[in-house]
Amino acid sequence: MSVKWEKTGKSTGELTFEISQDEIKANLDAAFNRVKKNVRVPGFRKGHVSRVVFNQYYGEEALYEEALNLALPKAYSAAIKEADVKVVGQPQITPVSMEKGKSWTLKAVVAVQPEVRLGEYKGIEVPKQNTRVYVKDIDEELAKRREKLAELVVKDGKSAKGDTVVIDYTGTIDGKKFDGGSAQNYSLELGSGTFIPGFEDQLIGHEAGEDVDVVVSFPEDYGAKDLAGKEAHFATKIHEVKVKEVPELDDEFAKDVDDSVDTLDDLKEKIKAEIKEQKTDAVEAAVREAAIKTAVENATIDEIPEAMIKEDVDTQVNQYLANMQNQGIDPQTYFKLTNTTEDQLRQQMSANSEQRIKTNLVLEAIAKAEKFTASDDEKAQEIKDLASEYNLDEKMVRKSLSDEMLEHDIVVRKAIELVTDKAKQVAKSKSKD
Numbered sequence: 001m002s003v004k005w006e007k008t009g010k011s012t013g014e015l016t017f018e019i020s021q022d023e024i025k026a027n028l029d030a031a032f033n034r035v036k037k038n039v040r041v042p043g044f045r046k047g048h049v050s051r052v053v054f055n056q057y058y059g060e061e062a063l064y065e066e067a068l069n070l071a072l073p074k075a076y077s078a079a080i081k082e083a084d085v086k087v088v089g090q091p092q093i094t095p096v097s098m099e100k101g102k103s104w105t106l107k108a109v110v111a112v113q114p115e116v117r118l119g120e121y122k123g124i125e126v127p128k129q130n131t132r133v134y135v136k137d138i139d140e141e142l143a144k145r146r147e148k149l150a151e152l153v154v155k156d157g158k159s160a161k162g163d164t165v166v167i168d169y170t171g172t173i174d175g176k177k178f179d180g181g182s183a184q185n186y187s188l189e190l191g192s193g194t195f196i197p198g199f200e201d202q203l204i205g206h207e208a209g210e211d212v213d214v215v216v217s218f219p220e221d222y223g224a225k226d227l228a229g230k231e232a233h234f235a236t237k238i239h240e241v242k243v244k245e246v247p248e249l250d251d252e253f254a255k256d257v258d259d260s261v262d263t264l265d266d267l268k269e270k271i272k273a274e275i276k277e278q279k280t281d282a283v284e285a286a287v288r289e290a291a292i293k294t295a296v297e298n299a300t301i302d303e304i305p306e307a308m309i310k311e312d313v314d315t316q317v318n319q320y321l322a323n324m325q326n327q328g329i330d331p332q333t334y335f336k337l338t339n340t341t342e343d344q345l346r347q348q349m350s351a352n353s354e355q356r357i358k359t360n361l362v363l364e365a366i367a368k369a370e371k372f373t374a375s376d377d378e379k380a381q382e383i384k385d386l387a388s389e390y391n392l393d394e395k396m397v398r399k400s401l402s403d404e405m406l407e408h409d410i411v412v413r414k415a416i417e418l419v420t421d422k423a424k425q426v427a428k429s430k431s432k433d
Contacts, residue, residue, distance in 0.1 A: 002017065002018045002103075003015070003016070003017045003018075003079045003082045003083050004016040004017075004083075005083040005085055008109075010114060010115070010302040010303050011111055011112055011113070011114045011302055011303055011304070011305045011308075012109070012110070012111055012112065012305070013085070013109075013110060013112055014107055014108070014109055014110075015079055015080070015083055015085070015087075015091075015107070015108040015110055016096065016105065016106070016107050016108075017075060017076070017078075017079035017082075017105075017106060017108070018075075018103040018104065018105050018106075019068075019071050019072075019075045019103060019104040019106070020103050021101070021102070021103055023071050023074075023075065024067065024071065024103070024104060027067040027068075027070040027071040028060065028063050028064075028067045029051075030067070030070055031063040031066035031067040031070060032051055032054065032063055034066060035063070035066060036049060036054065039054060039058075041053060041054070041057050060100065061100070064098055068095070068098070068104070071104075072093065072106075075106075076091070076093070076108065079108070085110075085112050086112055086113040087110045087111070087112055088110075088111050088112065088113060088305060088307045088308040088311055089110070089111050089305065089306075089307025089308065089310065089311060090307070091108040091109065091110045092108065092109040092110075093106055093107070093108045093109075094106065094107055094109075095107075111305035111306075111307040111308065112305070113308065113361065114301055114302035114303060114304055114305070114308075114361065115301075115302050116299055116300070116301050116302075116361050116362060116364075116365040117299060117300040117301075118298075118299050118362070118365050118366065118369060119295070119297075119298025119299050119300070120295075120298050121295040121298065121299075121362075121366055121418075121419050121422075122418070122419070122422040123422055123423070123424055124290075124291045124294045124295060124298075124419065124422070124423045124424070125294075125423070125424050125425075125426045126286075126287050126290040126291050126294070126423050126424070126425055126426070127290065127425070127426070127427075128425040128426055128427045129282075129283035129286055129287060129425060130279075130283075131276065131279040131280050131283050132279075133272050133275045133276050133279065137275050138268055138271050138272055138275065141271050141274075141275065142249065142267075142268070142271065145257050146246040146247060146249065146253070147246060149246065149247050149253070149256060149257070150244045150245060150246045150247075151244070151245050152164055152242040152243070152244055152245075153242060153243060153245050154208075154240050154241070154242055155241055155242065155243040156207075157207065157241070158204075158205050158206060158207055158241075159190060159203060159204055159205065159206055159207070159238070159241045160190070160204060160205075160243075161190050161191040161204055162189070162190065162191055162243075162244065163189075163190050163241055163242060163243050163244075164187055164188065164189045164190070164241075164242040164243075164244070165187075165188055165190060165203055165206075165238050165239075165240065165241055165242070166185055166186070166187050166188075166238075166239045166240040166242070167183075167185075167186050167188060167203070167236050167237060167238055167239065168183070168184045168185065168186070168236070168237040168239070169181075169182060169183060169186065169214070169234045169235065169236040169237070170182045170234065170235045171232050171233070171234045172232065172233050172234075172235075173227070173230050173231070173232050173233075178226075178227065178232075180224075181232070181234070185239065187242075188200065188203070190203055190204055196216045196217075196218060196219070196232075197216070197219070198214075198216045198217075199214055199216050199234065202214045202215075202216075203236065203238065206238055206241075207238070207241065208238055208239060208240050208241050209238065209239075210237075210238050211235070211236065211237055211238075212236045212238065213233060213234070213235060213236070214233070214234040214236050215231065215232070215233055215234075216231070216232055216234070217229065217230065217231045217232070218230050218232060249264065250264060251263045251264050254266065254267035258270065284420070287420060287423055287425065288416065288419075288420040290423070291419045291420055291422075291423035292359060292362075292363070292416065292419055292420075293359075295362055295366070295419050296355075296358050296359050296362045299358075299362045299365070301358055301361060301362070304354055304357055304358070308357055309350065309353050309354065309357065312353045312356060312357055313346055313349050313350045313353055316349040316353070316356075317342070317345055317346055317349055320345065320349070321334065321345075360412070363412045363415040363416060363419075364408075364411075364412060364415075366415040366418065366419065367411035367412055367414060367415040370414075370415065370418065372410075372411040372414045372415065373407070373411065374406060374407040374410035374411055378410050379403070379406045379407070379410065382406055382409065382410055383397050383398050383401070383406070386401075
């Protein structure tokens, strides 16, 4: 195949290619077989005209458009491969010449992936991270676990912030009740900010059995427009005042929290190990993110074509909606529940599109520079891992992924590992601090 590639801009170009006579003839035959069933020629039944008669009556040129549509996908793909260009988006293809008996020449105006000129990507300096576990970290986790086992118990005396009161209340505005303004045996934690500002504060310092007239004003921006900005009176009856009691920090508490330990010290050691692992994972993620971000900043990348941004946004939107679908929420339901539209979702996804594209381009360029490849064993393991992660049959996963897709994901991951592993954690200078 004769192929010519000419750049017309930093990320655009023209691809001129040919379709051979052998391909033209094969696709003219296929085109005739498609259209003949609807062809009418005097003296012949519909759909029974011969090729010779068709050519005499209509001319072979009548099949050119259909034949071109059939031949184009294969010819265009072969031309891209031969020219070794990475096209993005849809091409604008126009015929240059389609003379009878000669090869057809076509021209495709295309957008291509921008050129990437790598900067430093090994030995990148990133802020030093801390994985040390402090006593306060363990104490905070113990406090959370005590909170989970806390119980509300009735107390005598006046209510305080943090207590829970069980109340009946009836709200009125100008002496009239309003929808949603009344409830019975409602448990309200004082200081939680659950109710209108000022409501909970007025219940502090009261005892069970008391009646309290709570007077508050609805905020001007309150959701119910008929209540916004209006003063309301709530006749409130306090039935009970409860205080939160947390268990003692002892060996019995430790065994209640985790039946694999016998003492509080055992629990503390286990929590310390868990926090250490979490911090280590967080540090690895932070180093990876910082190193890759710097590698991208160090690279020089030509202008990202709009077609590439559109492709990325399309992918992100489709993946997001597919994840929703897997959770049993179809797109229509999702947009209704979130009171959003697909256009708004696309705008949200486009916010970081250019950065995502640049990051992927740099990682691909690193993989190419390092001559990374993916072995058959690595591809097989990738399929196995994906099948396990998404609980799918391995054959189904293999069928949905081409060798190119598998290779791409594996070599990009190797590039990420290289940049991360070679990164150097350095302490910030005092001047920078």
